[in-house]
Amino acid sequence: MKILANPIPWPNGHKCAVSLSWDVDVESGLVYRHREATNKRLAARTLVRYDANVAVPRLMEVFKALNIQQTFFVPGWVIDRYPATVDLILEHGHEVGLHGYMHERSNDLSPEKEAEVLERALQAYVKRVGTRPKGWRAPAFAFSDKSLDLLIDAGFDYDSSLMGSDLPSLLKNANGDLVELPIEWTSDDWPQYMHNQDFNFSMPVRASSRAMEVFRAEFDAAWNFGSMWISVWHPFLSGRLSRIQAVIKLIEDIQQRGDVWLTRLDHISSHVRSLMAAGTWQPLVEQLPFHQLNDLD
């Protein structure tokens, strides 16, 4: 039976693509959600600083040992405040995508504010990285109805915030397009591991063995059906000592499975554009803006 309607050819005969992407938020999300209280919430603050102080350096070692390059989304504020973290990621050959300035929920902002925030984030990125970013992930997946226009105008190549497909799709507006590399909360480590009252987010913390049942089911589906799986992990959660072994084991299993293209998101986006240019494969196209909705229309 035809489970995948429009199979994509992956390069070099790979059966599927996997990208382990990480959101390196450090304090930015805490500040954005709990602005006035953040300065006094030292425990939460140290928890997320673990991103920069401990987990990102650890991931660099792990990925180097396993010989993989992956993608890290970083808010502009983190680039400004933790430049050494960004440098470290780049030095190891990983991709740095952009992730707001202060982890703003774009869909809570006015269009003017969203544009201003993006501009500020871009300045931070360009100043430190020296190039413009190819990839965007909306903080909290809060991609707004103005985001596509802004991202296309800013020259992004792809987004990885939406949830409408199992495969890369194409987001179009009147001026251009973005490759969409979709994710979903199922691939996020917050629902598995995050319990922190300072964040007002209290899941029943699971062992990594249980969380990996969820993540591996995503990978297995990608492998079985030839699709793609993108993790949305956070260094301070999945990079914790008690969980890093499960991450390492998963990567080793992926590598031993063979036929898996384990790579950076920008490489997947480039591959999609090559296929489109060659006429080999066409993604699902979503033309934006979507119809405006209200309950009486």
Add this chain to the structure above:
Amino acid sequence: MKILANPIPWPNGHKCAVSLSWDVDVESGLVYRHREATNKRLAARTLVRYDANVAVPRLMEVFKALNIQQTFFVPGWVIDRYPATVDLILEHGHEVGLHGYMHERSNDLSPEKEAEVLERALQAYVKRVGTRPKGWRAPAFAFSDKSLDLLIDAGFDYDSSLMGSDLPSLLKNANGDLVELPIEWTSDDWPQYMHNQDFNFSMPVRASSRAMEVFRAEFDAAWNFGSMWISVWHPFLSGRLSRIQAVIKLIEDIQQRGDVWLTRLDHISSHVRSLMAAGTWQPLVEQLPFHQLNDLD
């Protein structure tokens, strides 16, 4: 020991009945719950559009390959906006039931508004499907104290929103009756899989292997005791690549178990009416309206 008080004879000597029913809400529930914000919540919107773009076509392929017909409840707004989805379901021999217009919680509406919404939903249904609907599922199971009257007046044959029995029952008012094909949150996939902050609904996402422990226990009980099990699944959740295999495996196991009547809800309702007409079996009867409750009565 007598676990089931009033066993029902299923046709052709089947031990039990199973119906895998699906609610195809696309954006309707999001609009109803978060009216003003929906237009800006692109991630949630793409997530539920996966219903129409990906999951329903996938389910069509799966059910065709497994040679089953099932029931899909669709809000009127979705019929208006996604007519091809409805056509596809019908072309494959499945039943389309009605599910509100904009996924309204009937028990939050005034009686006048509830009647108006039902009328609008019926118009959308009749216009596209060409017949009147036999089955109703109240969005969010929010069947109101006026719903039975309205549904009987509108000529429905059955409802599948209430939770008072393990078997079909009969809901009566002064003018007529509906067959009730009961469900419960235990058979719903939201508590297993749904984590989405745009919906303000955050369960700890489980692997399908764990969710299937819950659903299979429902099926096993139906099989052991000769009752009925009705799933309440959502294409964008249970039709996801990482979960569809578990759905396929469950159906295959049901088929190999033998003696299971795996069918559409309208067929179960018809069977119940035949039994009643023949005097072979009488369901539990619930006469409405229920007594009005307050804590001083």
Add this chain to the structure above:
Amino acid sequence: MKILANPIPWPNGHKCAVSLSWDVDVESGLVYRHREATNKRLAARTLVRYDANVAVPRLMEVFKALNIQQTFFVPGWVIDRYPATVDLILEHGHEVGLHGYMHERSNDLSPEKEAEVLERALQAYVKRVGTRPKGWRAPAFAFSDKSLDLLIDAGFDYDSSLMGSDLPSLLKNANGDLVELPIEWTSDDWPQYMHNQDFNFSMPVRASSRAMEVFRAEFDAAWNFGSMWISVWHPFLSGRLSRIQAVIKLIEDIQQRGDVWLTRLDHISSHVRSLMAAGTWQPLVEQLPFHQLNDLD
């Protein structure tokens, strides 16, 4: 090592005591929590009516077949509205304890209102049952600082609402005492099974196999250490078809384990009073009122 500080001798050389107690709330809790909305929430209403229509009769059959008598706590309103349910429980030799009138949270009531509610509940009980109740369970475990005085004045023998011990204890005021037969949320089936938006209570529904891990650990501890385990189950939850088999299996295992006193709560309370009268064993005594607390005292 001494895990249990003050072991109790159980009758006939039993190693431990178990009592499977049930709260038969039907609509009372829904009315109390969501007074104005209840009349319109038909799905939730049918769900809890399953208590009376389906689950209590089923439990009668199961317990008769397994030859056990247990305890059912019933609010006065339910006694008034579902007298046949109460009669059925009594006819099968089970104990009926009292459980408020309309499932009121006593600790939210004024002392006058709490007294009034208790009186009304007692009248309903005495009128139907013909005796005064021996046992009380505070609805929602919301035993107030006035409850002990009221219950002693009303002639109760025991309470089963508090959480301070592994064994029976004694609650004393200036006028008398109650045997306390303690419970805890760990032994309640709501955290395992209850997901219902009309109740505003949304746990991630578990299979009974997982819930039984929790309940069996309580039983195993009672058996290993010679203590007591009291379930707090609800017919519409644990009596559901997909869960009743797990309940039956547990009871069979308890019976096959041997040396377990599986009995009604009033029998346990009587045993405690016999031990005290004989000077064989003395329970932990809690003298009420507890010291009034505030953060500056």
Add this chain to the structure above:
Amino acid sequence: MKILANPIPWPNGHKCAVSLSWDVDVESGLVYRHREATNKRLAARTLVRYDANVAVPRLMEVFKALNIQQTFFVPGWVIDRYPATVDLILEHGHEVGLHGYMHERSNDLSPEKEAEVLERALQAYVKRVGTRPKGWRAPAFAFSDKSLDLLIDAGFDYDSSLMGSDLPSLLKNANGDLVELPIEWTSDDWPQYMHNQDFNFSMPVRASSRAMEVFRAEFDAAWNFGSMWISVWHPFLSGRLSRIQAVIKLIEDIQQRGDVWLTRLDHISSHVRSLMAAGTWQPLVEQLPFHQLNDLD
């Protein structure tokens, strides 16, 4: 691959350090969270009094039999109200750390109030224990931006409330330093076991077998990588009969594993200071105050 950036030498060639620390809150947290309602919430009050009446004495027996000394954090109010509990802990050779006065969330207090609370807690401690406390755990991990200054001025040696590292670190201000012995919600038993509506905290209660998957993963990581694991357990939760066996089994397994330094937190802190004095090892240093954060800086 180098998982731990800065390995610490543990004494006597031990591979890792483990400290099972307990917060003995009794009613203090309930009072602080629900001030006016506490006096009427008898069930919750008895639940937490189980700390003093049952669980701490039980833990004393267990730890004596297993020949270990551990650390108990106690609020000043509990020291004042339950002096025998504190005496018992001390008599068994355990450490008593300080844990606020009435379990106050320091980061919700004004600086003046926080100082006042600390002073009051210190007085209670010194009066009963006869020495000043070495260790502090902020109630609810709510370490504020003023806490370090206050704790250093008060002569504390270490804190165990923050979440920024896998190993001991050093918190410095202009006047001195504290050793930080970090914890995280993953090692806390509330997300595993706590369901109590009087506390407005409702996790889906797990069996200890499942909770231990989470805790043992923390221990295994410490053992594999040579780091440290500190539990944050509560006597009324993890000391419950149905869970104490899992705790005993874990300790036995730790002891049989060998090479594990299972000890009090003050001993770990002293070891860290010895290493620093000897120049053998230097911890990560966090200089406070952290930069003040706002979303426009």
